[in-house]
Amino acid sequence: MSATAPEHYLAEFTRVEAILPGRRLPWLTRARKEALAHFAQAGFPTLRQEDWKYTNVAALERNRFAVSPQHPDDALNAAVSVQIEMLALPDTHLLVFVNGRHQPQWSHLGALPSGVTLTSLAAALEREPELLEDLICRRAHNYPSGFAALNAAFMADGAYIRLAAGAALENPIHLLFLATEPGLVTHPRNVVIAEEGSRVAIVEHHAGTNGLTYSTNTLTDIIAARDAQVEHHKLQQESLKAFHIASVNVDQQHGSRFASSSFALGGELARVDINVGLNAEHTECTLNGLYMTGGRQHVDHHTRIDHTKPHGKSREFYKGVLTGASRAVFNGKVVVHPDAQQTDANQSNRNLLLSENAEVDTKPQLEIYADNVKCSHGATVGQLDADQIYYLRSRGVDDISARALLTFAFAEDVVERLSLAPLRSRLEKLLLGQLPEQVKELL
Template identity: 55%
Template structure:
């Protein structure tokens, strides 16, 4: 590891430690210290680490990002809010500006009894013991996760008691408006038996501004709970985004995970799902659309621990320019997890000679009565399909865009929140030539 980078983060922690929420709480102090020690010992990953062999963080190490200790109302946040807010079908809105909760932009709305939606910082100050067991669950913590645990200052805490159903989606909007700032957000989503919720986790920032989002989202779905989690990442072209989404599912629970990434200079998402209970279901959908010299990396791991569980994984990528994508999807069927049904695909469309994809689907099966398969493809537009469209009088640019749209739409149509689906569709169309013509067709 770059020793200068390590020294910088250790010094920054010393600067802000007494300003972090929950200071003075013994268990939280120990948790932060242990995490910081882990980071100091391990350092940032290098290409010698198997999980990072295709993704370099050298550019991130060279930047000296610092933690902001305040949240400022500013015109930049107002402009971003106007641009990135979603439509009326979102009923509960929490906005964070430069890593801190912004109540003047938020609208939590009416919540039923038994539902709690708040800032993590407020919870750490007012009732830290409520979330101790959830924060201490670091089964799949990476070195970036350790850095997050040490510095975590804010994020969202959503807790639904037994049988509580939130009909309208929860929108968690994270806006970045200041350069050279690191945001270490921690989100907790807890759904007790039979609870149901839809969550949109949305990241956006001012373009051409360098900042660092280091995020961990922990999801706990108890028996018969249903959680639909959507992540939309629209970072600035100079931004760095490293995130972990870690879910623990109990019996007969259902989780939908939608990861939509439109890039940054570097974007990395580690998604782990552990199916602890009999009959659990996990559905993972992903779409990444990048260009220029952007780099996007998805590492997923689905761990089937009990019988009769199901997982479905559909990831697609569209790459232009000199962009680079990495996909590593691992499915593990533990001994005794009989009747597991797992399916995984990753399809990639290269629109330039310089674009590159490294894809590695994996199956590790330790049970004998299972149905598991996977596949991956990397290629360019189908010449036969282009010829067919051209033969029907459609010009080449429109035919090209129609095929790209159809390829990506396979994932977009799986999004059930109408305003979010429309937003993703609009972003895709805006990046295609002949946008108005495509809409007509």
């Protein structure tokens, strides 16, 4: 009889424990084992849990992924170098991870200003573990799912970004996570600490070799101190046979500004949770997203914005384009706590279904416990507008081209909101690449 999922990962932990970073830190060893014990008891989420009722992870659970590469880094070949060159964004500080491990030979950090630390999490755990102990241990006993517990147990590498007070990066940081080995699960852990008045923009980019089956289970923690400005942009281009589970947790302090965008294009099954706490006065956050699915893909976005103090402002705008027999889930919750007077919150989710078998489950939510607020939310699900198609047809555009143009315009509405020119240009090329040649000539 084959081992259950908890039995498999318990055995994997025994196999790799000695090579995990920070193994000489008693507090980290204790945190890893507590997280593993939690997973052994809780397991993977099921459809009986409210937050997972539309997303079945049974296919992921059936796989017995290895938690460390089976081949040494020196087995990486020239094809990987070509992939990285194609995926790297221009004019960025590039940090590359292949199969869950930092690759300095392909990373190009460039000149970093004073007060900016950009390195791998494994290196940070060796050099300054005291700066990470509180952040990592505070999540003990508070895992929203078995995936979070697995990440805590097996995290081996990721990005460590710290900006001192007043420090600013003019060019964005590009964190490129590339999967090239089948049957592997990686657990990247990224930590971003932006101290008072600092400023940074980050692109977290996940990609994989086409046709490979593997799994990514990533967690990103962001702390934005007083008056800090942080942008976090996530581009998910995994293999269409891959699994992608991600969480982004944000703690905002007085006067801070946080902007997020999430672009989900790949993966057989993908789930992203974004949790933002506006934990002081005069904070602002913006969450934008675009998911485009086809075949039998399943993409799930769960977001939660907690307004806990007065004078907070949040804006959320997500769009989805679905074809084939694909399915998408959007669950966006905004909670206005009793002390959060004069909150200004707006949330919108719009979906375009291009086939009869495509399906979307959308659930925008507002929970308001304060009486002096301005809040709104809404969702739409529909097909292409027949009048708009007729208008284009009347101007000599054939039916296929008219539909493609309208779909492009629908998706481009999210892309053009991006402030980062390199990422905006890359996404526009990806969108254009899906259009027929005759349509490209019209643009």
